[in-house]
Amino acid sequence: MLVYLLRRLVVAFCVCLAVSVLSFALIFLAGDPAIAIAGSGGSARDAEAVRIAYGFDRPFAVQYLDWIGHVLTGDLGRSIYFNMPVTEIIGSRLPVTLVLGGLAFLAALAVALPLGILAALKPEGALDRAALLLAVTGQAVPSFWLGLMAIVVFGVWTGWVPISGLASWQGYILPVAVLAFSAMPAMMRITRSGMIEVLGSDYVRTARAKGLPAGQVILSHALRNAVLPLVSLAAVQLGVLLSGSIVIESVFAINGLGRLAWESLLRADLPVVQAIILILSAVYVLLTTAGDLLNAWLDPRIRGAG
Amino acid sequence: MAAPAYRRPLLYRVLGNTGVTLGGLVLLAAVAMALFAPWLAPQDPYAQDLTARVLPPFWHDRADPAHLLGTDHLGRDYLSRLIYGARVSLAVGLGVILVSGTIGITLGLAAGYFGGTVDMIVSFVVTTRLSLPIVLVALAAVALAGASLSTLIAVLGLLLWDRFAVVSRAAAQSLRSRDFVKGMRAIGAGHLRILFLELLPNMRGALIVVMTLEVANAILLEAALSFLGLGVRAPMASWGLMIAEGRENILFDPWLIALPGGLLCALVLAVNLLGDGLRDLTGGKAK
Numbered sequence: 252m253l254v255y256l257l258r259r260l261v262v263a264f265c266v267c268l269a270v271s272v273l274s275f276a277l278i279f280l281a282g283d284p285a286i287a288i289a290g291s292g293g294s295a296r297d298a299e300a301v302r303i304a305y306g307f308d309r310p311f312a313v314q315y316l317d318w319i320g321h322v323l324t325g326d327l328g329r330s331i332y333f334n335m336p337v338t339e340i341i342g343s344r345l346p347v348t349l350v351l352g353g354l355a356f357l358a359a360l361a362v363a364l365p366l367g368i369l370a371a372l373k374p375e376g377a378l379d380r381a382a383l384l385l386a387v388t389g390q391a392v393p394s395f396w397l398g399l400m401a402i403v404v405f406g407v408w409t410g411w412v413p414i415s416g417l418a419s420w421q422g423y424i425l426p427v428a429v430l431a432f433s434a435m436p437a438m439m440r441i442t443r444s445g446m447i448e449v450l451g452s453d454y455v456r457t458a459r460a461k462g463l464p465a466g467q468v469i470l471s472h473a474l475r476n477a478v479l480p481l482v483s484l485a486a487v488q489l490g491v492l493l494s495g496s497i498v499i500e501s502v503f504a505i506n507g508l509g510r511l512a513w514e515s516l517l518r519a520d521l522p523v524v525q526a527i528i529l530i531l532s533a534v535y536v537l538l539t540t541a542g543d544l545l546n547a548w549l550d551p552r553i554r555g556a557g
Numbered sequence: 558m559a560a561p562a563y564r565r566p567l568l569y570r571v572l573g574n575t576g577v578t579l580g581g582l583v584l585l586a587a588v589a590m591a592l593f594a595p596w597l598a599p600q601d602p603y604a605q606d607l608t609a610r611v612l613p614p615f616w617h618d619r620a621d622p623a624h625l626l627g628t629d630h631l632g633r634d635y636l637s638r639l640i641y642g643a644r645v646s647l648a649v650g651l652g653v654i655l656v657s658g659t660i661g662i663t664l665g666l667a668a669g670y671f672g673g674t675v676d677m678i679v680s681f682v683v684t685t686r687l688s689l690p691i692v693l694v695a696l697a698a699v700a701l702a703g704a705s706l707s708t709l710i711a712v713l714g715l716l717l718w719d720r721f722a723v724v725s726r727a728a729a730q731s732l733r734s735r736d737f738v739k740g741m742r743a744i745g746a747g748h749l750r751i752l753f754l755e756l757l758p759n760m761r762g763a764l765i766v767v768m769t770l771e772v773a774n775a776i777l778l779e780a781a782l783s784f785l786g787l788g789v790r791a792p793m794a795s796w797g798l799m800i801a802e803g804r805e806n807i808l809f810d811p812w813l814i815a816l817p818g819g820l821l822c823a824l825v826l827a828v829n830l831l832g833d834g835l836r837d838l839t840g841g842k843a844k
Contacts, residue, residue: 262684269685277694280701287701387833391826393777395784396800396818403811487687494690498781512693513785516700524697531690539688 255547263540267533271322274528275315278521283307287519288331322529328522332515337526341508345530347417348500348507352492354423355430359492360485363435367442368469371477374447382443386436394433394495398502401425415504426503430496434488441484445477479550486542490535574838580830587824590643598637599625602794606632614812626816630802635813639820641794645783646776646824649710653775654768656714661721662764666752668722669729679722686719695778700787709788713775720767728760762839769832773825780821796821 278284285302286293293301302308306317321328327337370379405425406414412421449455450473458468497509504510508527515523547553590597606628613620614627614635621627626636668679698712729752732738741751780797782788789795796817803813 262681265681266685266688269681270688273685273689277697278701280698387826387829391773391829392822393780393797393818393825395781396814396821399800399804399807399814400811400818403807403814407808407811490690494693497690497692497696498785501785509693513696516697516787524693528690528693528697531693532688535688535690 252547255553256544259540259543263536266536270532270536271319271529272315274525274532275318276311277528278525279311284521288521290519318525327526327529330515330520330523332518332520332523337522340511340523341526341530344506344508344511347505348493348496348509351423351426351430351496351500351505351507352489354427355434355492355496356485356489358427358431359434359438359488362431363438364442364481367439368446368474368477370439370443371446371450372469379443382439386439389432389436392432394429395498395502397432398425398429398499401429402502417505422503426496426499426505430492430499433495434492438481438484438488441480442477445480446473449473449477475549479546482546482549483539483542486538487535490531490538493534494531574834576830577834577838580827580832580834583823583827584831587643587647587827590640591647594640594644598634598640600634600637602633602637602641603792604633608632611806611810611813613810614816627812629799629813630806635816638794638799639796639816642796642799642817642820643824645706645789645793645795646779646821648706649713649779650772650776650828652710653713653717654771656711657716657718657771657775658721658764658768660715661718662725662757664718665722665725665727666729666756669726670733670748670752670756672730672733676726679726683719683722686716689716691716692778692781695782696785696787699782704787704790706789706793709779709782713778717771717774717778720771721764724763724767725760728763729756732756732759762835765839766832766836769828769835773828773832776821776825776828 278287283298283302285298285305285307288301288305289297306314309317318328325338327341329335330337330340333340366382366385370376370382373379402414402425405411412424413419416422450469455468455473458472459465463472494509496505496507497512499505500507500510501513508531512524512527515521515527543553600623609621609624609628609632611630612624612628612632615622615625617627624634624636626634626639629635629638664679664682668676695712695716699708702708702712733756738751738755741755746755779788779795780800783795783797784801786801788797791798799817800814803810803817806813
């Protein structure tokens, strides 16, 4: 287990390093970041001033090492637009996105797990077909459009929920539901296929043959093995939810990390964009590593083979 | 899984599968819409008429018969714009898989066939790519490189190759030790010839399924990016952009967003149905 743990941690560290280089290099796509920051109305002298102030005149490697050195000490740079430390701005926006993503994740899990199990009990049955239809729809509907339509129906026509913002708890209902609907299908499908496979195995047949109640066989014998693939996927989906909330936050006018990233892009506030990409990637690496370790703890076979 | 002893002719199997038939028909309709847009569209999709702004579609009382599906906030014919919008979606879908398929299949084949260090490096690159938040990175890249249809296709193509790589790696691994590959090696065939002439054709079933998945993915991402104002540029008719433009009138004229969104759903659903159906036909494992 210790060897497996160390291997996973080394890989996670290397991926974080690669991601940091990429998120730093991204701003050079603009050709010259100094001109991008100075804006379309900026003169050549403005761009030159920006270039010197932000050190864009130095070699790329020097700039990167300077940046990553500060990042490692918890300093993500200064926002050009707010003229405040990026850490402070992100600190005030991150909790909103975490709550939104976390709630959506729980909601998706609460629907996907029971639905996947029930669908697996009678493959090709009516419930299975309905679940499949729901999953296919969930994967085809663009979440921003679903959000807008939900606003029209539940906010404007019926007036059940506020149409934007998170001032009251009702404000969470639509964004969480829409986000959950996009994450649910994959989780439901993997639960279903895992359950179908496990329910057909010999040990489940034995457990049934010796007269154990069906509920106990399904929940304690079968589910434990069927959720293994779900654990890995769940980690991925949580990461996807956090970065996917960028669209939903814009639709529902929620001041989270995603909206901050989008607005920062529009006003060429590049240090903020870099920092958010870095943070979201690091969170994703953290989640998937945790998912793998959890799987290894649940299933001894992985530890040995890893 | 053992292949069934008797396989019906392909055409019958295709027609017997509702998903493939339905998805294929809708996709064909979309392709026809995109190809023949100039002849199908009743009016010029870019012609503005500020005296006829936000006219409602035909089921409303004050509809104008000249504009079957109404007009947008600049008085442009909505039906014509919807028809032209199919061009953007399909161009992005097709363009992106050409780029991402080339990258992903090359990496995956190399990783699965050679194994060892090559495999480790490719796996690491795939893991790194998966860690990047795709919507945000695509947004940033398009914003910084300058929004246009070709930038969009290039950026999404450079981001969406991971599934191609994973699937072709697995396929190459399982084919590598098969007799026909060993035979090719024995008669002195080069690695490139084995990879692209022997292995690649043998994994087309799995790759077609990934292709449909990624087409759907790319179409949805283009719509989301255009919706956020960082996809295709303004006068162009993209369904995502039309939803963004109709957003201000959402309170009184929800059909402005319902129509392009509905088409988007139908197209993505069709591509997904086609993919699911083809997976069943080619005997791949359902996930």
